[in-house]
Amino acid sequence: MSQSSANLIALKTVVHREIMRILRIWTQTLIPPAITMTLYFVIFGTLIGSRIGSISGHFTYMQFIVPGLVMMAIITNSYGNITSSFFGAKFGRYVEEMLVSPMPAWVMLTGYVLGATVRGLAVGVIVLGIALFFTSLDIQHPLITAGSVVLGAVIFSLAGFINAVFAKKFDDIALVPTFILTPLTYLGGVFYSINMLGEPWRTLSKANPILYMVNAFRYGVLGISDVNVAWSFVVMIGFVVLLGGFSLWVLKRGIGLRS
Amino acid sequence: MSPVPALVVDNLRKTYEGGVEALKGVSFRVEQGDFFALLGPNGAGKSTLIGILSSLVNASGGDAHIFGVSVRKQRNAAMRLIGLVPQELNFNQFEKPFDICVNEAGFYGIPRAVAIERAEKYLATMSLSDKAHEQARRLSGGMKRRLMIARAMMNEPKLLILDEPTAGVDIEIRRSMWQFIDGINAAGTTVILTTHYLEEAEQLCRNIAIIDHGTIVENTSMRSLLAKLDIETFVLDIAAPVATLPAIDGCTLRRRDERRLEVTLPRTQNINALFAALSAHGITVISMRNKTNRLEELFVRVVEHGRDDAPRATAEAGA
Numbered sequence: 001m002s003q004s005s006a007n008l009i010a011l012k013t014v015v016h017r018e019i020m021r022i023l024r025i026w027t028q029t030l031i032p033p034a035i036t037m038t039l040y041f042v043i044f045g046t047l048i049g050s051r052i053g054s055i056s057g058h059f060t061y062m063q064f065i066v067p068g069l070v071m072m073a074i075i076t077n078s079y080g081n082i083t084s085s086f087f088g089a090k091f092g093r094y095v096e097e098m099l100v101s102p103m104p105a106w107v108m109l110t111g112y113v114l115g116a117t118v119r120g121l122a123v124g125v126i127v128l129g130i131a132l133f134f135t136s137l138d139i140q141h142p143l144i145t146a147g148s149v150v151l152g153a154v155i156f157s158l159a160g161f162i163n164a165v166f167a168k169k170f171d172d173i174a175l176v177p178t179f180i181l182t183p184l185t186y187l188g189g190v191f192y193s194i195n196m197l198g199e200p201w202r203t204l205s206k207a208n209p210i211l212y213m214v215n216a217f218r219y220g221v222l223g224i225s226d227v228n229v230a231w232s233f234v235v236m237i238g239f240v241v242l243l244g245g246f247s248l249w250v251l252k253r254g255i256g257l258r259s
Numbered sequence: 260m261s262p263v264p265a266l267v268v269d270n271l272r273k274t275y276e277g278g279v280e281a282l283k284g285v286s287f288r289v290e291q292g293d294f295f296a297l298l299g300p301n302g303a304g305k306s307t308l309i310g311i312l313s314s315l316v317n318a319s320g321g322d323a324h325i326f327g328v329s330v331r332k333q334r335n336a337a338m339r340l341i342g343l344v345p346q347e348l349n350f351n352q353f354e355k356p357f358d359i360c361v362n363e364a365g366f367y368g369i370p371r372a373v374a375i376e377r378a379e380k381y382l383a384t385m386s387l388s389d390k391a392h393e394q395a396r397r398l399s400g401g402m403k404r405r406l407m408i409a410r411a412m413m414n415e416p417k418l419l420i421l422d423e424p425t426a427g428v429d430i431e432i433r434r435s436m437w438q439f440i441d442g443i444n445a446a447g448t449t450v451i452l453t454t455h456y457l458e459e460a461e462q463l464c465r466n467i468a469i470i471d472h473g474t475i476v477e478n479t480s481m482r483s484l485l486a487k488l489d490i491e492t493f494v495l496d497i498a499a500p501v502a503t504l505p506a507i508d509g510c511t512l513r514r515r516d517e518r519r520l521e522v523t524l525p526r527t528q529n530i531n532a533l534f535a536a537l538s539a540h541g542i543t544v545i546s547m548r549n550k551t552n553r554l555e556e557l558f559v560r561v562v563e564h565g566r567d568d569a570p571r572a573t574a575e576a577g578a
Binding site for chain 1: 347
């Protein structure tokens with residue numbers, strides 16, 4: 001059997017195992033984000049949003065926040081999936097099953113990232129489905145919509161992987177979401193347009209990578225964005241290359257995994 | 260041309276962060292088809308050595324070749340040749356044994372249809388067919404150990420490394436595991452075994468290396484090692500208590516309790532002479548057994564001898 005066929009089988013195995021894990025614990029992986037986002041839609045979209053009026057032209061506040069909330073669900077679930085799954089494998093030592101196998105590092109990384117991306121996208125579809133109970137959406141640019149959600153999920157899967165590799169205890173995988181991911185998400189234009197901000201906050205917001213993901217996705221769905229969409233894709237692809245390269249380097253060196 | 264050795268360990272060194280030197284230039288070789296014992300006290304460096312062979316530990320120096328393939332330079336190719344049964348349980352307790360085995364094969368690039376066939380075969384061999392679709396955490400300790408052996412066989416390795424595979428397993432299951440591993444070896448797989456049950460090593464292995472403090476202190480055939488044992492100690496159960504112990508030429512007799520004596524004698528001495536002498540003193544022996552396993556006695560001697568030498572060598576070097 002050729003090396004590429006063997007690698008493909010190994011990749012399928014890692015992805016299959018990750019998807020089985022997501023389905024096995026679906027009450028922890030798929031239901032909670034759906035409940036949380038429903039609450040956001042009810043409270044921010046319906047109750048408060050109805051008093052805000054239109055935003056960025058002719059969109060209701062509910063329509064404005066849906067892309068942001070879908071993207072928020074995608075990135076937090078992609079991140080959460082890979083950190084808990086990979087750190088769990090490290091903690092339970094069954095990551096060794098893969099480390100002692102002939103599977104190349106890139107196959108292992110791709111498998112975990114694809115698994116986390118699947119979870120992020122599955123949650124994204126669920127949240128979008130729930131959103132349609134509250135408002136109507138007409139996707140303006142399907143390719144940009146698809147590209148932005150996939151890139152957003154991949155970026156945060158890679159970031160979660162790095163977090164899991166360096167984590168030594170369960171607290172370590174909670175630190176980044178609590179102190180970095182959540183603030184950046186809330187300040188990333190999910191609930192507001194950065195054009196509503198004064199300086200220097202508007203300029204400072206542009207240093208937040210999540211702003212580009214949210215706005216690329218919002219452009220795909222609604223056709224509006226606070227930032228240049230082409231530039232958003234450059235930023236996202238840049239992050240994929242940077243985080244992917246670092247993850248691979250860490251994995252090849254065995255940092256945090258091999259003594 | 261002689262076949263390439265199953266394993267060549269060449270001047271392997273490992274110094275952990277913090278300066279602990281776990282391996283100080285270990286070298287030995289294991290021939291194809293061998294059943295090789297790697298013994299040593301706790302902390303001797305066995306697990307580090309196995310960790311390097313299975314690429315879980317990065318070596319600080321030296322190399323190891325598995326069937327001629329360098330572990331350090333051609334890791335992926337080398338890993339394809341080995342199967343590892345580690346000391347600690349390292350599978351997902353929430354997965355089912357069947358899935359654990361099939362996934363393991365997948366990591367080695369084995370097609371799913373073949374993986375399913377092998378999983379059924381090796382789980383059956385390990386008497387785990389009826390537990391194949393239960394969560395692994397529900398298995399007993401012995402079953403979990405057997406599951407790790409079944410998993411290690413999924414890629415049908417040329418070199419199987421067993422790191423204390425029978426720890427905590429009852430004697431009946433241990434014997435059935437010996438039979439299985441012996442069968443694997445007879446079918447051509449080279450086996451390296453580490454164990455604290457020296458009876459296990461003596462019974463199964465043909466060659467042996469003893470490691471202590473990161474250094475190989477003995478590396479020979481089991482037969483040659485056992486031949487070094489020049490004295491043996493037996494425990495004798497006697498019919499009635501004796502007031503005073505008789506002096507018997509060439510033997511050292513000690514009292515363990517009222518009805519048990521301990522006798523040490525050279526292996527060259529005729530044991531019939533001992534019984535005759537005891538009988539002449541009115542002592543009736545009901546039964547006898549070895550005080551310790553022969554390999555155990557040698558193991559203790561080799562390790563203790565190595566440790567006695569160590570300070571002397573240091574002192575000489577310092578002088």
